[in-house]
Amino acid sequence: MSGSTYDDPRHWSGPLDNMSDDERGWLVDSMRGVSPHINVEQALREQWLEIWYQPKIDLKRRCLAGAEALARIHHPNLGVLLPGQFLAGVDDDTLALLTEHALLATLYDWTTFDAAGYNLHLAINVPVSALLRLPIPALVRENRPAAPHWPGLVVEVTEDQIVRDIKLAQEIANQLKVSGVSVAIDDFGGGYSSLASLRELPFAELKIDHTFVKNCATEGTNGAICQTAIDLAHRFGSVAVAEGIENMA
Template identity: 70%
Template structure:
């Protein structure tokens, strides 16, 4: 298994488009595997904004989407800094994606320089708190205040708040108290192949109390492109 930092730097545009298409199509195919095992997951794929604008998303979804009324659609994660470069374009793309059953998550929130008024223009399903603010939020008053503000902001917009990079039980408990909806990080589960992830889901389903995420539920799986 290769992490993104091993294969994304220096990738050419054509290869990035092919890789993104592969990730999106694979996520739709993988949903059937998880659903057959009893898990109806909305899978998420990290995609650059400019790539979304060039891929025939509607056609890809029409051709490869699962033929099941249970399919919850896909989620694409776009970093905050990419969105605020051209919020109008991001908004147009998000509206087109919604028609294809795809929602948008703002990734790495807090790392960019967006204003709350700009984000309000984009209908997003999740706001993902940057790991640099999540780390030590149980003991660092500044990080705690930023996390609480971001969580409240997401809820005010009718979206879910997701904490990235949770590494300690203390931070997890602090996020629970703040009302964070979901979490991801090595404390909950490290990156892993699909087969191992399915096994982990089955293990935790058998022991629900051991599968604590900020709301007591497992976060969406993420296929990274």
């Protein structure tokens, strides 16, 4: 598993003679603090896309419970790029291609983790636009691990996307459930979803937005919000996941 670190293009030390005009432009932009424009389709063709995994810890049992798949582009000259550096301006069709690649890689990687003794419940972020374009239930059925103890896959959809069309989200969630795929509401707390809308959606996880998790042990308001979200998830028979925990408190 890899952490959420990346190579800063501003520290690039390779030979400039080996760089294309586009790459020189990217390097200059990076030195100016401007995110480089990356062709995602080229990154997929050249196999620059990597899937890193952020561990999910069960705080009660104090053990590894799962992991979230994170897409990274490992450019030969610019180093490892975060989604914010290559997703800006990407159209829905390209985003669907990227999502499909990441989905299949995550399914294949589960077998690698399992062989090492880790039966992990893996999760992957999927935008609603990709859910509408991709036959995800079929992709999972055709590419899922054959092991009988495979725990299934979690698809994370941000709260702000879910609240735009609850009925559509419910329909998609029901289709995914048949294929062993459950839904997590990501970045919960900023999308203004109501209790009525949550009641309509069969979600397996409620991921509390990191802005509320930060300093929740020392700030009364954030702590109250986190506790409310945890209680809410449990009342719906779901799991609460805190994003961005930085210390033991």
